[in-house]
Amino acid sequence: MQTTIRKATPADIPAIYNLICELAIFEKEPNAVEITEEELYRYGFSDEAFYKCFVAEVQEKVVGIALFYFRFSTWKGKAVHLEDLIVTQSFRGKGIGQALYDEVLLYSQNEGVRRVQWEVLDWNQNAIDFYEKSGTTILKDWYLAQMHTKELAAYTKDKNSRLDESI
């Protein structure tokens, strides 16, 4: 089986979208995907682009992705965040995830960042083992905090910006 790792192009967007949906099901959040293919284009390939994506291709079919972008750590400076590392179910266990992961780490090393980071579900022991074996530290004392559309709208509804006012 020959696998090619390459940079994603706009033609890969439908395949990327499908893999994102597949991961959401695996992560037990099948309804969490609100993103559209138009947004995947806009933030990956337009003038506003800021994420990057490698794809793994077997027989002209995209079977895996590594999607990442820059973050800014006030401790470490510019950092790379690996948002998603996905290999479709039927192609797992063939080293494709490893190849995508390696490519992101090589990219990060070439960029000179002091940190590459991502998040992993606490029950995904296979992934945790894989990451730890490569030298990754798993931090267990942080929670993720998220405010979403509805709560954000409710919280800000009666508030106005007070930038440059004395309060």
Added chain:
Amino acid sequence: MQTTIRKATPADIPAIYNLICELAIFEKEPNAVEITEEELYRYGFSDEAFYKCFVAEVQEKVVGIALFYFRFSTWKGKAVHLEDLIVTQSFRGKGIGQALYDEVLLYSQNEGVRRVQWEVLDWNQNAIDFYEKSGTTILKDWYLAQMHTKELAAYTKDKNSRLDESI
């Protein structure tokens, strides 16, 4: 006491750096700060800038910051990440953190993002209570994964990019 919330300028960098160091001590990681003031300038105010920062000023002294940037969620699209919300010890409990927090949420709402996110230490119950009261969800089933300079260099040392090769 009059407080002004305004956008940070390059002149604020020394004060921002000091607050970052103060937070690192509070978070029990006093040696974790590797960033330099030059990097704070470069990634906040140069052509390469990608973080944004609001400061709270009392009597011409910066006493608090909210530092944030855009992330990309494959579920929610463009998102805002609140990297640091810091108020110096002697000015806490006066509503300054709240004012900075509100300003970031207003900014996020104006940008139309579907998610604002950040991280909080599991023992920082005051912060968790504050966030939850405003409509934030605290996710407790994710771990943070981080690979830093030394491990990244070791892992990638004997590897070469295989982009566009068949493997």
